[in-house]
Amino acid sequence: MRLIIAECSVDYAGRLSAHLPRAKRLLVMKADGSVLVHSDSGSYKPLNWMNPPCTVSVLTPSAEQALVGVQQVWQVQQAKTDDVLMISIFEVLSDISHELGDDPGLIKDGVEKHLQELLADQLHLIEEGASLIRREYFTAIGPVDILLRDANGSTVAIELKRRGDIDGVEQLTRYLELLNRDPLLAPVRGIFAAQEIKPQARKLAEDRGIECLVLDYDAMRGIDDGRPRLF
Amino acid sequence: MRLIIAECSVDYAGRLSAHLPRAKRLLVMKADGSVLVHSDSGSYKPLNWMNPPCTVSVLTPSAEQALVGVQQVWQVQQAKTDDVLMISIFEVLSDISHELGDDPGLIKDGVEKHLQELLADQLHLIEEGASLIRREYFTAIGPVDILLRDANGSTVAIELKRRGDIDGVEQLTRYLELLNRDPLLAPVRGIFAAQEIKPQARKLAEDRGIECLVLDYDAMRGIDDGRPRLF
DNA sequence: TGATGTATCTCGGCT
DNA sequence: AGCCGAGGTACATCA
Missing domain, CATH: 2.70.180.20 (Protein Yojf; Chain: A;)
Incomplete structure (x- = not known):
């Protein structure tokens, strides 16, 4: 260098x-x-x-x-x-x-996937009586973040984002359209969950009958491991 | 520093x-x-x-x-x-x-907004007889890049991208859906214009009856200021 | 290898 | 100040 x-x-x-x-x-x-x-x-x-x-x-x-x-x-x-x-x-x-040599590289921890794991463990945040079908439920057009069965036995698809944007609503819409063609799953409703949801995205979601859910990552993490974030 | x-x-x-x-x-x-x-x-x-x-x-x-x-x-x-x-x-x-002092800062040239200005000035590239309604036409779900009236008096919405991707087509589709609800504007057709258009985006656009237009930025700029880009 | 989605995004523009 | 869109995005993951 x-x-x-x-x-x-x-x-x-x-x-x-x-x-x-x-x-x-x-x-x-x-x-x-x-x-x-x-x-x-x-x-x-x-x-x-x-x-x-x-x-x-x-x-x-x-x-x-x-x-x-x-x-x-x-x-x-x-x-x-x-x-x-x-x-x-x-x-x-x-x-x-100066000669610096190769760098061992960065070790990261605490990103997006973590949110999905946390939510899958805390289904009560979505609604009481919900049970997990599976995370990363695969479809022809991509994986649905979380698929679950609610207290009434009907199916719910959840799209999870850190920031809830219009793109995410479009994505969930496509999944719902596909999933609803499957007689074993239909009727499937959608929940759009994110740490923050943009007004435009919320409007679009509500127009399409998709519920919006704002998540508190710190609280979810707090419940999960009991300690605040420190070294 | x-x-x-x-x-x-x-x-x-x-x-x-x-x-x-x-x-x-x-x-x-x-x-x-x-x-x-x-x-x-x-x-x-x-x-x-x-x-x-x-x-x-x-x-x-x-x-x-x-x-x-x-x-x-x-x-x-x-x-x-x-x-x-x-x-x-x-x-x-x-x-x-070392003391470096304040930096005079970067001078950029050749970005998106410029393309929009150029195209608004060169509507004949789109089609003969077109007249500008306005650039950045505001709607509830965001601004339409260019809105114009064609030779037949009907409305055309243009979505402009440097790289034409599926997202851009989705965006234009949403605009068109909204604009077509306005009786003063309807019927509104769409043109997707970009320096390059990805095959997937082109397919989707054509499926939805949206015309694709590939722009030559250098030529457009050449017409505008007469000089090619050099140092 | 290309497509896709995220980012401690950054950056600029506008409300 | 906040929101929104673009970026010479970079970067990781996955098909």
């Missing part, structure tokens, strides 16, 4: 065109050839970048560029597409390199 | 929990207090990070931590949420700081 602090301007051409005027910035060149251009603020997304695989060529500046003080031009070329990043360097303030 | 190359392990707790085992990594601390943890590969997304506003406190390692060789523990605390990043540093290999 090579870290350069430099006064530079940057041009990108690819899916879109973008230009960064002259300023001091951090240039990161990773071992896989990727390049990041970072300013001293903003969040993790660089101002500009190039994904691997790519090749970096150092060009001599044109007469015009030399005249305005450009010392080097770095051309970063994507190997697979024709995306290209041109970095014009006016002054290098710092330039260090 | 402070750049540290260090042997470290990292724990994050917030929306999810995540752990990075001990390895050499780049730690970037920006002027606004945000922190990035980068490895020597992968794309621009850091392995772990904390968004501003946040505060960094350097803690003395616990007896347990000291025993395994931790020299310092950095606690990066989000100011608004309770997200926290704990960075255990075993060895610092490099530590430099």
Whole structure:
């Protein structure tokens, strides 16, 4: 990994065109050839970048560029597409390199699937007397998140999202249409469950006779393992 | 901006929990207090990070931590949420700081909105005799990109995408359904316009009687400002 | 390998 | 401030 602090301007051409005027910035060149251009603020997304695989060529500046003080031009070329990043360097303030080696990688815990497991374990949140048919009930058009039988013995399909958007309602609608063709299951009604449900999605769901259910993830997790989230 | 190359392990707790085992990594601390943890590969997304506003406190390692060789523990605390990043540093290999100052920011060109403006100015691309009703025609379920009246006086709704996917067809279908309930507008037909249209999306659109239109952005821009895209 | 769904999404625009 | 849509989305999972 090579870290350069430099006064530079940057041009990108690819899916879109973008230009960064002259300023001091951090240039990161990773071992896989990727390049990041970072300013001293903003969040993790660089101002500009190039994904691997790519090749970096150092060009001599044109007469015009030399005249305005450009010392080097770095051309970063994507190997697979024709995306290209041109970095014009006016002054290098710092330039260090280090071998970092492979990274063991991130271990994540506590995502979406977890919500499904929790809800399957806490069917009383949906309604009393419900019993699980199965999680990830497979159909020709994809898996239904949760399928269950209510106290009256009729079938309920649940679509689960972290954020309840229109797409999720469309998805559940398609499942319901399909499931209702199955005489062993029909009639099947739907519940759209999410940590938050967008007004548009709620409207659409209600128009279609789909019930909406807002879930409290922290509470569900709290019931399940009894401890608040800590290290 | 402070750049540290260090042997470290990292724990994050917030929306999810995540752990990075001990390895050499780049730690970037920006002027606004945000922190990035980068490895020597992968794309621009850091392995772990904390968004501003946040505060960094350097803690003395616990007896347990000291025993395994931790020299310092950095606690990066989000100011608004309770997200926290704990960075255990075993060895610092490099530590430099530079003042970068404010960044003038990125200048973009060639995005979605531009395409909409161009198309609204070049209605002949859609069909002769068409006249604009309005761009961003608002409905209860969202804005229709372009609404126009064709040579016969009937209404046409256009959904515009850079990449024409099934979602876009679904979206246009919903608009059409709604617009056709309005006696002042009905009958409304739809055109799905994009720089490229996926086969699945085309099939679905045609099944629903929606016309597909592939746009040549460069040509449209060329007509508009006369110059091809170059640096 | 391509399609699909999620994200500690980020970012900009608008209400 | 919040909501909504797009992204050079990135990223993981699954067919």
